[in-house]
Amino acid sequence: MSRWQELEHQYFMHTIDRVPLTLVRGRGARVWDEDGREYLDFVCGWAVNSLGHCPPAVVNAVVEQVQTLIQASNQFYTIPQIRLAEILLQHSCLDKAFLANSGAEANEGAAKLARRYGEHRLDGAYEIITATGSFHGRTLAMVAATGQRKFQEPYVPLPSGFINAEYNNIEAIKAATTDKTCAVMLEPIQGEGGVNIPDDDYLKAVRAWCDEKGILLILDEIQTGIGRTGTLFAYEQYGVEPDVMTLAKGLASGIPIGAILAKDSASVFAPGEHGSTFGGNPVACAAAYATLEFIIDNDVAGNAKRMGQYLIAGLKRLKDKFRFITDVRGRGLLVALEFDSDIAQSVLMACLDRGLLVNRLKPNALRFMPPLIIGEAEADEALSILDKALSSLSG
Numbered sequence: 001m002s003r004w005q006e007l008e009h010q011y012f013m014h015t016i017d018r019v020p021l022t023l024v025r026g027r028g029a030r031v032w033d034e035d036g037r038e039y040l041d042f043v044c045g046w047a048v049n050s051l052g053h054c055p056p057a058v059v060n061a062v063v064e065q066v067q068t069l070i071q072a073s074n075q076f077y078t079i080p081q082i083r084l085a086e087i088l089l090q091h092s093c094l095d096k097a098f099l100a101n102s103g104a105e106a107n108e109g110a111a112k113l114a115r116r117y118g119e120h121r122l123d124g125a126y127e128i129i130t131a132t133g134s135f136h137g138r139t140l141a142m143v144a145a146t147g148q149r150k151f152q153e154p155y156v157p158l159p160s161g162f163i164n165a166e167y168n169n170i171e172a173i174k175a176a177t178t179d180k181t182c183a184v185m186l187e188p189i190q191g192e193g194g195v196n197i198p199d200d201d202y203l204k205a206v207r208a209w210c211d212e213k214g215i216l217l218i219l220d221e222i223q224t225g226i227g228r229t230g231t232l233f234a235y236e237q238y239g240v241e242p243d244v245m246t247l248a249k250g251l252a253s254g255i256p257i258g259a260i261l262a263k264d265s266a267s268v269f270a271p272g273e274h275g276s277t278f279g280g281n282p283v284a285c286a287a288a289y290a291t292l293e294f295i296i297d298n299d300v301a302g303n304a305k306r307m308g309q310y311l312i313a314g315l316k317r318l319k320d321k322f323r324f325i326t327d328v329r330g331r332g333l334l335v336a337l338e339f340d341s342d343i344a345q346s347v348l349m350a351c352l353d354r355g356l357l358v359n360r361l362k363p364n365a366l367r368f369m370p371p372l373i374i375g376e377a378e379a380d381e382a383l384s385i386l387d388k389a390l391s392s393l394s395g
């Protein structure tokens, strides 16, 4: 353990078992540790550094903004946040924006918006249906929304009004709907829950049900959005439009940010009903604008789609070679590899030794979330390291 890692153990609450690696620098798809050793990064800040580390377009935008105006409060108009809202809304099906600082916070705001909608349009309905296996964040209300017991059990009693219904099962949503329901909130593809991809017609059926009942469809695109799954937003692949969508992670290349986008019909907040000190901060907004502009101008989502197919094809070849790989699944560059036993941590460490960073999704599964700008060379390098790491374990 290095000196920095010892100090971390001394000073930090033990909320996570970190990988024994201290990162000090990043560029493109590469990062370097405190001893100057280089790694290929397929974790990418948990699906955040979509343009790689320190992309020049974003660095320049941030440097210019910190020299101009760092913070102003939402008491005033500021130009970076207005430009960001404009580009987000011009390239999505939504009409109005609210800016926050993280994914959980964006989802909290979306849940509050749904309750205001219920109050105005649905006779005071306040319940939100979410899915089993989902992940919506770490605040108390989002822990209640998150349909995984392991996140909920330490914090009972949880805020009420969140009903967890089985994912990828429209009948479960129908059965959970009552006259108290104001919204259904779903990830188009579940990220933290396991890279779970629903049936092609699931979201369409949910959309039709929400329309029939007059309730909101909230899509949490915090992990799937901003090109990650091969289109700017994942909803585009399912032929549906949400009433509300939340974003964070890849939006600002690593500067903390969150966003709630809503259709005009769902934009029911009145002045004073929601707010934030840092939300819409000029530096974060400048970073997000530069990120989005680059992604849109260079069809980075298209690259994520192509490279996702390439990576998945390579992983399927590894599955043919190693019998203990049971599944390869993913969309764009959100990809999981599952094993028949709990060896994910050992595979992660074997990859780390060989210069590749991957994410342990579950005890028996890894997740790959490389920058969306990778080419075949980086994918081949990752596949070759993974091959060697898996061979070292099977031998």
Ligand SMILES: Cc1ncc(COP(=O)(O)O)c(C=O)c1O
Residues within 6 Å of the ligand: 102, 103, 104, 105, 107, 135, 136, 137, 138, 187, 191, 192, 220, 221, 222, 223, 224, 248, 249
């Ligand atoms: C789908 C989804 N929603 C919400 C969150 C929470 O975002 P944050 O960690 O920025 O609060 C995450 C984080 O992994 C996520 O994947």
